[in-house]
Amino acid sequence: MSSPLPEPPWSSVPQRRRRRQLTREAITEAGLALVDAEGLDALSMRRVADGLDVQASALYGHVSGKQELIQLMLDHVALEIDVPDPDPERWEEQLKEFARSARQVLGAHRDLAGASLANIPTGPNMLVLIDRVLAILAASGLPRQAVAYAADLLPQFITAAVYEESLFLQRLEREPEYFERIDAYFRAAPADRFPVLADLVNELTSPEESPGARFEFGLDVIVGGLAAMVER
Amino acid sequence: MSSPLPEPPWSSVPQRRRRRQLTREAITEAGLALVDAEGLDALSMRRVADGLDVQASALYGHVSGKQELIQLMLDHVALEIDVPDPDPERWEEQLKEFARSARQVLGAHRDLAGASLANIPTGPNMLVLIDRVLAILAASGLPRQAVAYAADLLPQFITAAVYEESLFLQRLEREPEYFERIDAYFRAAPADRFPVLADLVNELTSPEESPGARFEFGLDVIVGGLAAMVER
DNA sequence: ACCTGAACACCGTTCAAGT
DNA sequence: ACCTGAACACCGTTCAAGT
Numbered sequence: 001m002s003s004p005l006p007e008p009p010w011s012s013v014p015q016r017r018r019r020r021q022l023t024r025e026a027i028t029e030a031g032l033a034l035v036d037a038e039g040l041d042a043l044s045m046r047r048v049a050d051g052l053d054v055q056a057s058a059l060y061g062h063v064s065g066k067q068e069l070i071q072l073m074l075d076h077v078a079l080e081i082d083v084p085d086p087d088p089e090r091w092e093e094q095l096k097e098f099a100r101s102a103r104q105v106l107g108a109h110r111d112l113a114g115a116s117l118a119n120i121p122t123g124p125n126m127l128v129l130i131d132r133v134l135a136i137l138a139a140s141g142l143p144r145q146a147v148a149y150a151a152d153l154l155p156q157f158i159t160a161a162v163y164e165e166s167l168f169l170q171r172l173e174r175e176p177e178y179f180e181r182i183d184a185y186f187r188a189a190p191a192d193r194f195p196v197l198a199d200l201v202n203e204l205t206s207p208e209e210s211p212g213a214r215f216e217f218g219l220d221v222i223v224g225g226l227a228a229m230v231e232r
Numbered sequence: 233m234s235s236p237l238p239e240p241p242w243s244s245v246p247q248r249r250r251r252r253q254l255t256r257e258a259i260t261e262a263g264l265a266l267v268d269a270e271g272l273d274a275l276s277m278r279r280v281a282d283g284l285d286v287q288a289s290a291l292y293g294h295v296s297g298k299q300e301l302i303q304l305m306l307d308h309v310a311l312e313i314d315v316p317d318p319d320p321e322r323w324e325e326q327l328k329e330f331a332r333s334a335r336q337v338l339g340a341h342r343d344l345a346g347a348s349l350a351n352i353p354t355g356p357n358m359l360v361l362i363d364r365v366l367a368i369l370a371a372s373g374l375p376r377q378a379v380a381y382a383a384d385l386l387p388q389f390i391t392a393a394v395y396e397e398s399l400f401l402q403r404l405e406r407e408p409e410y411f412e413r414i415d416a417y418f419r420a421a422p423a424d425r426f427p428v429l430a431d432l433v434n435e436l437t438s439p440e441e442s443p444g445a446r447f448e449f450g451l452d453v454i455v456g457g458l459a460a461m462v463e464r
Numbered sequence: 465a466c467c468t469g470a471a472c473a474c475c476g477t478t479c480a481a482g483t
Numbered sequence: 484a485c486c487t488g489a490a491c492a493c494c495g496t497t498c499a500a501g502t
Contacts, residue, residue, distance in 0.1 A: 022485085045476060057478075058486050066476065117395060118346060122414070127421060127429065134428040148435035149449040156450075160392040163349060185354065194359060196366040203380035217381040218388075225457030254466085277495060289497075290467050298495065468501075475494055482487075 022054060024062050028072040032109060035073070039110045039170055045069070070115045075123025077112065080105045083132035088139040092223050095136055099158050099219050103212070106162045111170060113163035117156075141230040150226055157222055161215050254286060256294050260304040264341060267305070271342045271402055277301070302347045307355025309344065312337045315364035320371040324455050327368055331390050331451050335444070338394045343402060345395035349388075373462040382458055389454055393447050 020026050030051040035043050045066055049056040063069050082101040084094045106113045130151060137147040171178050183205045191198035208214055252258050262283040267275050277298055281288040295301050314333040316326045338345045362383060369379040403410050415437045423430035440446055 044474085046474085055487055056476080057488080060477070061485060114350060117349060117392060118399070120396065120399070122417065127426060131421075131426040131429040134432060138428050138432070144432060144435050146449065148432055149446055150453070151436070152446065153450050153453060156392050156396065157389065160349060160388050164352065164388065167350070167352070182354070189359060189363075194363040196370050197359065197363040200366060200370070200376060200380055203376050204383070214381055214384070217378065218385050221382070221385060221457035221461070222453055223457070224460045225453035225455070228456045228460055229453070276493085278493085287468055288495080289469080292496070293466060466502090468499105470497105470499090472497080473495095476492095478489105478491080480487105480489090483485090 022052060022058060022062060024072060026052060027059055027062055027069065028076050031069050031073050032076065032112075035109055035112050040112060040114055043070075067119065070119050071121055071123055073112065074116055074119070074121040075125045077105060077109060078121065078123065078125040078129050081129060083129060083136070086135045086139040088141075091136050091140040092227055095133075095154060095223050095226075096219050098133060098136070099154065099215075100212075102155070102158045103162050103215060106159070107166060111163060111166040113159045113166060116159045117163060140226070142226060143229075143231065146226070146229055154222060157218055161218055165215070254284060254290060254294060256304060258284060259291055259294055259301065260308050263301050263305045264308065264344075267341055267344050272344060272346055275302075299351065302351050303353055303355055305344065306348055306351070306353040307357045309337060309341060310353065310355065310357040310361050313361060315361060315368070318367045318371040320373075323368050323372040324459055327365075327386060327455050327458075328451050330365055330368070331386065331447075332444075334387070334390045335394050335447060338391070339398060343395060343398040345391045345398060348391045349395060372458070374458060375461075375463065378458070378461055386454060389450055393450055397447070 027048060030048050031043060034047055034051060043066075045059055046056040048069070049059055059069075063072065081098070083098045087094060106116070133154070134147065134151050137150050140147070142150065175181075186197070186201050186205050189197050189201070197204070210216075259280060262280050263275060266279055266283060275298075277291055278288040280301070281291055291301075295304065313330070315330045319326060338348070365386065366379065366383050369382050372379070374382065418429070418433050418437050421429050421433070429436070
């Protein structure tokens with residue numbers, strides 16, 4: 001058998017090399033880039049692989065599957081959320097500061113929040129986040145079981161609220177007349193069959209008077225409800 | 233050409249006829265039966281069609297697609313949710329009665345609640361539901377904008393809470409040792425890096441002392457938070 | 465009018481084969 | 484050790500063709 005010929009000098013050109021080594025981090029960031037660009041529905045192992053110039057099956061050497069990829073993405077994002085160090089005098093405002101930071105960070109990744117609802121995140125960064133939120137709650141004077149439940153309720157509210165906001169924004173983006181359509185739908189509800197709805201149609205359909213007013217309302221309700229439970 | 237032969241008497245046997253006419257209602261119920269049996273992930277146009285002994289493409293003569301099917305399923309379920317007639321003296325307890333009924337009805341259909349988060353339902357039965365919940369809120373003395381926002385917040389809480397409960401139950405069903413795994417995971421968190429979490433690990437991992445205690449806590453927080461906003 | 469059959473453009477995941 | 488290529492068992496949706 002003849003020895004293989006040496007590679008001619010121009011042969012290295014066509015094989016465009018991958019920009020970076022395939023790692024869990026690279027895969028995670030490619031997944032986030034995809035969600036940022038096109039939303040959660042577009043997230044597939046095949047398209048993440050495309051973004052890294054590899055075959056989908058190559059990803060399985062680094063992550064166990066789509067579920068783990070989503071967990072890695074959520075944990076990556078969790079790192080950016082700010083939680084203040086506990087100050088027992090200001091626990092209510094501090095919970096709101098955490099919630100606003102979480103809303104901003106999560107909201108920057110389209111409807112990624114939906115993945116957080118479907119797939120309760122438990123990565124290392126998420127543990128740190130929970131510990132820091134628990135610290136604020138523990139300084140509130142709430143009973144211990146209430147502290148534990150509140151650490152579940154508040155993130156659940158944040159995630160659900162951000163998810164619905166982002167779905168709304170995404171839909172508006174893809175279908176600019178969407179707002180007018182649901183507006184018209186509510187206004188078309190006959191007052192004899194839907195008396196209260198008809199009476200409140202302006203409040204139900206009017207845009208938020210300030211950005212995040214609806215989110216701030218939910219925050220006021222929940223933090224206010226917790227404050228009412230503090231034993232005095 | 234020869235005339236076609238008459239059908240022999242035994243030929244009608246093998247063509248097993250469909251049990252009922254294909255209608256939106258039949259499709260909706262087949263979808264619910266599938267979700268009840270196997271959960272939201274198993275819901276596909278092809279499998280719904282299988283359950284009705286038709287091809288998937290046949291469904292598109294009755295519903296515009298999977299999104300509309302989900303809307304029909306949610307609206308079908310909404311009909312079963314009880315909302316009391318408004319009594320201004322009891323608005324707080326009445327909101328809780330609605331929430332408990334919604335939890336029970338939604339929770340009976342596995343993780344269908346997830347579809348309600350992803351796909352904000354707006355069918356006719358849902359409109360009636362919103363009108364009736366708004367009626368209770370309108371009798372509370374809350375400001376009008378707060379009434380409108382609360383009619384969003386409360387269902388959002390219910391849906392998110394039921395969704396997470398059902399995902400947990402579903403996971404327990406498929407992986408009976410799941411509870412012990414997350415239990416061990418939380419207990420393994422080192423106290424020097426997660427001091428508050430380690431301190432509260434019993435409260436975080438212990439099962440609910442009574443069924444729905446976690447749901448009732450969220451309900452207390454939200455309804456209590458709303459009560460604190462009533463102008464007096 | 466309503467359903468079938470085939471097709472199109474996708475999925476997640478596995479696994480033998482290559483290098 | 485790590486990636487490719489091919490395969491398996493699925494998706495939602497469209498559309499010409501049948502009855």
